[in-house]
Amino acid sequence: MKVHLRVLLAATLASATTGCESFLDINDNPNQQTSVTPDAQLATALVTTAANYNGNLGENNYNSYSSFAVGYWGKSGTVSGFSSEQTYNYTTNYYSGLFNTTYDNLNDYNLIQQNGSANGYPNHAAIARIMKVYNYLLLVDQYGDVPYTNALQGIGNTTPTYDKAEDIYKDLVVQLKGAVADINAAAATGRKVSSEDVVFGGVMSRWKQFANSLRLRILLRESQVPSLKDYVKSEMATLQTQSAADGFITTDVVVQPNYSTNAGQQNPFFTRYGYAPGAINPTSEYSFVMPTNYIIRQYESNKDPRITQLYTVGKRTVDGKAVPQYVGTDLGETSPPRFVATDATVGSRFLVSNANNPAGGTFLRGANAPTVLMLLAEHKFSKAEAETRGLFTGGEAAAKVDYLDGIKASFLQTYRLGNAAPTTLEANPASTPQVPSTNPVVLAYEKYIADNVGNPLVDYDAAISAGAELGKQSVIIYQKYLAENTVASTEAWDDYRRTALPKFTVSSRSASPRPDKLPTRLLYPQTEVSTNQGNIPTGTTQFTKIFWDVVD
Template sequence: MKIFSRALMAVALTAAVTGCKTFLDINTNPNQPTSVTPDAILATALATTAANYTGSNPSTGVSYNSYASFAADYWAKSGTVSGFSEERTYNYSSTYYQGLWSGTYGNLNNYNLIQQSGTANGYPNHAAIARIMKVYNFLLLVDEYGDIPYTNALQAAGNTAPSYDKASDIYKDFIVQLKGAVADINAAAAVTGARTVGSEDIVFQGNMTKWKQFANSLLLRILLRESQTTDATINASVATEMMALQSAADGFIKTDVVVQPGYAANSNQQNPFYDRYGFSVGLTAPTTEYSFVMPTGYVIRQDTLNADPRISQLYNTGKSPGYGATTYVGANAGEGTSPTFIPTNDIVGSRFLQGGTFLLGPNAPTVLMLLSEHLLSKAEAETRNLMAGGQAAAKTDYLNGIEASFLSTYRDAVTAPGTIAGATTATPGVVQYNTYIAANTTNPLVNYELAATNGSLGKQSVILYQKYLAENTVASTEAWNDYRRAAQPKIEISLQAGSNPFPKRLFYPQTEVNTNLSNIPTGTTQFTKIFWDVVD
């Protein structure tokens, strides 16, 4: 597939918006930009991003979080299936997860269409949303591939073999685009006759202040990602932008950012992660992939080590040799004989809890950004003096970040978690959070005051450790990026990796090799670092 001559349009709109009989369709002829208006395809684009990020795009069958859940040592292969050789050996190929590339560029084509049409036809807020989401999606590509087509991308038949831009240069433009999108939203308020955003916005329901807050939080993610390079110019830019961002007029996100197009327990309408790793329509039987993956022993040990009550919302218990009763059982990454899910076998491993955090239900929303990620990122910026406030502000954001994780973990299938400011002991997750903090007063992996300024249990390390726990499976992509950036926490390498270290990136996909070989950077392997990956 030539990613610049064909867009993949996964239609995921509520019946009220589209009236379509099917929930996810593929439109293979998007080359008539004047035939659609931005409000008609915005929900399509947003729902496709959700499917690409977690679950799977119906046209590619892959997602970023599925890849990253193995790479970040959250998931291992269960004993009920063979395969997963790339995950166990780190011997990647150009076909491994290649659908991420085509699925993301297809999605970007949709946003590009919205931006161009919105700007030209009186939909300035739709155009600004698309501008923000283009950064969100291009960031996913840069962080997994490095240099990519950017400046000359998305030109359809006008350029089917675009040149590649340097990853660090693309990062510079991300800052320009996000700040520009916020300015566009502010300017749109004064535009006479500008179309407002309505129910087609399946993220914020037309609340443009929240879109500006999301843009600011996304900018924080970007700046923190490149904050440990050895490039003096980049470091100076990060310092300047961080301080400016801290005083941004609209602030940052206050809750998890989620996509909710109207997921339902009907064929082709279920939450994409639930549909792939959960249960079939009507809860009649688990999907095939439900039994293929299981938690790693590493992530299970972190939860049990810290008496973390969140584990009860994540996994079923199972049996393992040497245990007289059921307990939480994971598999070591690359383990030769992994625990199985056969009920009659005494080696029964844990799996995703039906009705728990990962499999809340077929109607649960899809997360694009966790509030816990944002708050813990802000805490890291403060403890490293990239933002003002020092250790006092860092500790507050650190504790609020952990609490936000508990609110997400214990929320119900329909209601999005509330704000930290409005949480009480009646809010699901607050009591469990208080119990967790009280049980770990002497634990430097939890108690911020006990974490040294530097060292293996330094404050940055402890913040990233808690962030890792919060992002389990729901936002594995961000945990994987943080590990490559800062080498924290000390996750475990696969037992079958041989002499291979952790991978650093994905190969350029075979589809791109077939159509744009002359422009692909040479000499890259899965061990070639992205420019911001400088800490081992």
């Protein structure tokens, strides 16, 4: 593993509060202990995770890679390149930055955990413990076996051995349980968490809920592995018992360090695909990607109003005339639509929230918009799947409620404006579609449900069961796929490999020999091949499955 001696400049964001000012200029050397206190490090680490997950420039964020892999994005005709995205022919240099930037971030959390435990910051240490799980989960789900037991030792071990992905997964559950126990046991005299917590603002009960929701994500990943069924069943039962006191997330989990329109302080995804600070024209990358025809059809064919918040209306030539409509591309298309006003066919792009369109732009809703770490919709759909499959108690009745709440949470997230509070079902009294509401977003959700009675892609009762064990998994995963579009593409890609759902259109130029014409993982980066090749698992290719990938 490459040893990183770097100045931590991943999150140069400003804040008026002392706790957040400190994360602007910390120089961290992950290869030695630091005298910087955990409260001065936490905000930087959290903002870095957000950027790694959804926004870093180049091949350094998870959601950009996953958005192409899982059929949300295609290449526009405005630019050349993107051959790996069109052919699924990955190399050791493809998105190679993910591996090292994630380990850099893990080093930050490791220091916070160690210093916090030793110096009277128990809650900071617990947060770092949870975020280490979050980051290791990202690594394992894209690479499989990775350094774990002997990792994060700096110059003490520059070539750590690799642990089995399945073993790491089991320990991640142990770590989450331990973090919750640490929070419960934190002494009243321990240093309180305050504004440096740019996720929950120091509300430790919400960190416990996040830990529980991460446990559910992990256990669902493992749930279809035959050898792990008894283990998963037992852990699910334990999780339900613990959740009675601590619960699960009730809002989107987001990072918000007071993003603003100043240089170096914008939401990272907006900076990359929207507008640079002070710019009057969008970035070049805004025109490089476009929605696929597949994802556009899913919204249009189901009368789904969320599409109006996602993409611009393009135009397509029909009978010699340019007709306004949503225009996408097919994966691997050799001549995709371009974004040139003189073209008869103009592709659709991400809709941007701005002064001219304050009500739109889910993906690019503003420079000050928060960055999502976990959607409430994802959790609701995960809980519904666990219930319909008998992994949680409640059965089909509970599953249907959570399924509908998952769709509603997606509507609330899709339509949320600017820097508004994260999505919460509790803030909108209609928790089921039968309850009247004057909230226009809830009304739009209710119309969507009413317009699709009998449609098995929306109507839970009409959905076709994939078998007694899997319940209504197919419709749950389908709606989860729509909810996670671009905002949480990584989770959609993981769910596809776990369930083989939904059956999205695959690139016609795919080089994959698999029946579904898709890869199954990323290759270890060239930096790791060059510095730690002796420990890299042998025989791995981009078609080597992650251990939980058992359904084709």
